[in-house]
Amino acid sequence: MHRLTGALLALTLLVAPAFAQTDALPETNDALFAPLDLPTPNQYRAADGRPGPAYWQNENDYDIEAALDPATHTVTGTVTLTYTNESPHDLDFVWMHLEQNLFGPASRGARRTPPDSRWRGSFPDGGYRLGTVTIGGQPVEPVVDDTRMRLDLPETLERDGGRVEIVVPYAFVVPEYGADRMGRLETERGVVYELAQWYPRVAVYDDVSGWNTMPYLGQGEFYLGYGDFEYAITVPSTMTVVGTGELLNEGEVYTETQRDRLAEARRSAGRVYIIPPDEVGTQRATRRRTGTTTWRFRAENVRDVAWAASEAFILDAANASVELDDGSVNDVLVMSAYPHEGIGTPETPGWEEATRFGRASILANSRWYPYPYPVAISVAGVVGGMEYPMLHFSSVDARFMSLFGVIDHELGHNWFPMIVGSDERRYAWMDEGFTSYLNAFANVAFYDDNEDPTIAGYGMSDSTRIVRLTEGPAAAEFLRQDYAADQPVMTYPDRIRRPALGWLAYRKPAKGLLLLRDEVVGPERFDAAFREYIRRWAYKHPQPADFFRTIENVTGEDLDWFWRGWFYTTDQFDQALVALSVDGDAAVATVENRLGLVLPTTVEFTFSDGSTETAVIPSEAYFSSDTAGARVPLGGRTLISARINGSGDYPDDDVSNDARDL
Secondary structure (H helix, E strand, O other), rough: OOOOOOOOOOOOOOOOOOOOOOOOOOOHHHOOOOOOOOOOOOOOOOOOOOEOOOOOOOEEEEEEEEEEEEEOOOEEEEEEEEEEEOOOOOEEEEEEEEEHHHHOOOOHHHHOOOOOOOOOOOOOOOOEEEOOOOEEOOOEEEEEEEOOOEEEEEEEEOOOOOEEEEEEEEEEEOOEEEEOOEEEEEEEOEEEEEOOOOEEOOOOOEEOOOOOOOOOOOOOOOOOEEEEEEEEEEEEOOOEEEEOOOOOOOOHHOOOOHHHHHHHOOOOOOOOOEOOOHOOOOOOOOOOOOEEEEEEEEEEEEOOOEEEEEOOEEEEEEEEEEEOOOOOOEEEEEEEEHHHOOOOOOOOHHHHHHHHHHHHHHHOOOOOOOOOOOOEEEEEEEEOOEEOOEEEEEEEEOOHHHHHHHHHHHHHEEEEEEEEOOOOOOOHOOOOOOOOHHEEEEEEHHHHOOOOOOOHHHHOOHHOOHHHHHHHHHHHHHOOHHHHHOOOOOOOHHHOOHHHHHHHHHHHHHHHHHHHHHHHHOOHHEEEEEEEEHHHOOOOOOHHHHHHHHHHHOOOOOOHHHHHHHHHHOOOOOEEEEEEEEEEOOOEEEEEEEEOOOOOOEEEEEEEOOEEEEEEOOOHHHOOOOOOEEEEEEOOOEEEEEEEOOOOOOOEEEEHEEEEEE
């Protein structure tokens, strides 16, 4: 990426709304700059974007016991949910999600998903088998519909702190390919199991929608509440397990040698093998080779847990020291678990570099909010790329730059939506787009600012090849596509047509934030506002309006015109330099905004002595007209030419009209 800071050396600027235009305001400009219709602020969500004085959210604490049977690929478990109603409403029923039911052959998702889709995965034995559900010790009859389950409570769950215990026994067959979010991979030395959506979990009850029960169809992701988890995974003793949270019984599952290696890894910035490649499948790989072993984990104040297990895992780790806001240090154990098939070559490095990549990502992204968790784990398997708290699954085939890219993206999701708990089922851009925005900076930190000579040796120093979303021409090309012309960023992800998901959920919102930072607000104010958004909504559930209002209040800018144009419409952008002249002792440029999107205009004047001067036309100049002007003093020089928006960051539909000679 050739530029992240858009601070311009703006000189004297005189803006003329229109040099010869006296007509009434164009209707299109009235609509573009009108106030954005956002939900009315209330006691739960304040007008300045912060949680209101009466903000609440319910708490869900889980205790889960589960076992994996590799002979049948079956997980059998019992989840005990302690659900606390902090809302101002009494509750007579509770909704839970049964995401494994997506893989049943008759599920809604299966019936709408093409067989070649990334979200495929249904099979004859797919879905949950539930045992007797109890609430407060009393058996109840659940109402199951597709991927949702309603539980009618024997007694009303009282507002402001009422608590109930729900126990659900369950079992399911692990799909071979589970909608690119979980599954299993056959390798030479054993099966790699990646387990997610692996327990029935409670839906979010909030102040905006009540119970959030949109079905899981595959493409849309998740909206989950926060709580504390303790979970135990029983597997054959030849398997190694990694999972979300702190491993509680390290001494029971690792050999003494492995524990010594872990201790070394916790002190080392470089990779330390816990299970080296030559020990996989040998007596040295696990503490025992017969029977079963139970791995116990705890994770506090998280929205989910996931895990992976295999006999084939190579395991390595390193330390990443993250300074917290109070000045203390969080020593994060960065780990990678992968089979031999993930190892690359010197020319195309693979998963043997994953821990280094993960460590770089954690350190780079902590500039926005310090990484708060004890571990950060990368797992290689069948899943192309999917995030969970403290852990992600990514493709065993990823290599070279794409491996760093997927690790950085998926670990970046620890900030969005793991720390900032947005509603992914409705607003994919609030986690995918924001994470892609973080990736732009992490790429620069890793490739452009890295002093490690081996990085340059990889041939990866040109970050513009990595973060193509920052390039204006690429963004303009996406805006021209048919799918981009039909659906705005605010489209619910399950309703986004497949070709458009990457643009609408990832690239367009990330590009929008970069434009705001570099071209509209400026890095200093925008960075402060973005950090404040994370701080305000850490471990809470923001809505889009909360983000928009936070950015506006902290930056001091009215950005309704930008939110509307970039997030709510499919408008394109084109500004043209339509006239260049000399007026007395001033060079004068006239710019026309020709399409629906508006951005500030940067005008660079070039003079015969080789000097240049830059002026910026603010977006407000287009309130009353589609044309605006900029002028700078000649100072005895001869004007030769001018160019607008020369940074290359603007998504300009037609760059041929951006320059003019006098």
